[in-house]
Amino acid sequence: MGRCRTVKPETIQIPISDGDYIVVKKRLNYGESTKAKATIVKDFHADGRVTPDFEVVEIAQVLAYLVEWSLVDEHGQQIPIDTHQKRLAAINAQDTATIRELIDAVDAHVKAMDEERAAEKNVTAGETASPATSLSVV
Amino acid sequence: MNLTITGVEGQIRWAYHSAAVLRAWTVVSSDATRTLTASIVSQDTFRVSQRPLVFVAPHAKGSWTWPIEELQIQDGVLSARLGPQKE
Numbered sequence: 001m002g003r004c005r006t007v008k009p010e011t012i013q014i015p016i017s018d019g020d021y022i023v024v025k026k027r028l029n030y031g032e033s034t035k036a037k038a039t040i041v042k043d044f045h046a047d048g049r050v051t052p053d054f055e056v057v058e059i060a061q062v063l064a065y066l067v068e069w070s071l072v073d074e075h076g077q078q079i080p081i082d083t084h085q086k087r088l089a090a091i092n093a094q095d096t097a098t099i100r101e102l103i104d105a106v107d108a109h110v111k112a113m114d115e116e117r118a119a120e121k122n123v124t125a126g127e128t129a130s131p132a133t134s135l136s137v138v
Numbered sequence: 139m140n141l142t143i144t145g146v147e148g149q150i151r152w153a154y155h156s157a158a159v160l161r162a163w164t165v166v167s168s169d170a171t172r173t174l175t176a177s178i179v180s181q182d183t184f185r186v187s188q189r190p191l192v193f194v195a196p197h198a199k200g201s202w203t204w205p206i207e208e209l210q211i212q213d214g215v216l217s218a219r220l221g222p223q224k225e
Contacts, residue, residue, distance in 0.1 A: 009153030025154065067154045 036064035157185035
């Protein structure tokens with residue numbers, strides 16, 4: 001039987017400074033990954049060139065991965081980020097240092113997940129690969 | 139005694155994914171059973187088929203969440219048996 005290729009919607013909580021945290025998707029599925037790429041394009045031109053959307057280029061990965069956070073508003077209420085529009089608006093409202101911290105945290109997470117998957121692939125390949133030749137005792 | 143809660147907007151979620159957007163929902167709670175009925179505004183057929191699902195209903199100070207134990211969709215109407223409300 002083949003392996004399940006559906007991306008399980010799992011999350012990881014990552015601590016950031018001052019006791020805050022973000023909750024991010026462990027992995028993106030194909031649709032989320034494509035959407036993340038599409039968000040950084042502002043315009044497609046007839047000659048094939050694209051104009052990037054500089055407002056989201058830097059935070060596209062954060063927008064794609066971020067599910068929840070502990071950041072609060074001036075009244076101490078957790079800032080909701082349950083839709084793309086809310087996430088974008090909330091991110092734009094934070095100070096630059098905070099967003100830089102989020103970008104770095106998500107970058108590190110993506111790298112760690114890539115390494116984890118590469119290691120898993122090696123293990124799986126080692127377990128399931130058939131030998132190119134086999135010996136038989138006659 | 140039955141307790142009935144109604145709302146305008148709601149959502150079925152598969153983890154962090156939205157599986158269906160609901161409107162005009164009603165939860166009827168009697169003894170140990172809770173039943174949800176709602177109109178479906180939109181749905182993702184694949185996500186709705188996944189488990190576990192939860193019903194999330196927003197309110198003024200946040201949201202209520204119930205796990206879905208059994209789900210049926212027919213002619214744009216969703217009905218579900220809910221588990222005990224999550225904190």
